[in-house]
Amino acid sequence: MAEIPIEDVSYEDFGLLLSTIYPKTVFPHDKTVEKLLEMADRFIMPSVIGHVEYHLLHNTKIENEKLMWMADAYGMKELLEKTVRQTNTIEKAKLLKNSPEYQKLSKDAKATVLDRIMQLI
Structure with missing residues (x-):
């Protein structure tokens, strides 16, 4: 190296x-x-x-949105799972969508969030 x-x-x-x-x-x-x-x-x-x-x-x-971004950006799988689980209402999902951190999430993290939202509806 x-x-x-x-x-x-x-x-x-x-x-x-x-x-x-x-x-x-x-x-x-x-x-x-x-x-x-x-x-x-x-x-x-x-x-x-x-x-x-x-x-x-x-x-x-x-706040959860910032934690989710950090978890995604630095490969903290357990933290990412926890933050996605805590997105447990449509209101929290909207809060995430409107946060600056949402734009920084990877496509995989966004897909995980979408799966979570689908469980809510």
Whole structure:
């Protein structure tokens, strides 16, 4: 594997990334999850994505639409399943459709949402 340059990453952000796995684990929180996901994806650190997914499954206040986008974008299957299940009314489906995150979802995620909506009607 070739080297991955870290030129445009701040010292603080890179420290945050590494602190999720070494030496004393610092757990993700709602203010750090997006940056952690971005860097974990860039630096190929699936264990960090796992830490973030656990937080998002159990301890977050982030709205469902944004969670769905993050789950889709970073391959967090369990979180995607949970967010799709939580789209359990037509009103919530309309809220998702009108959110900026909906446009960012992959075709597969949109198909999963459509399957869920079909269960509701």
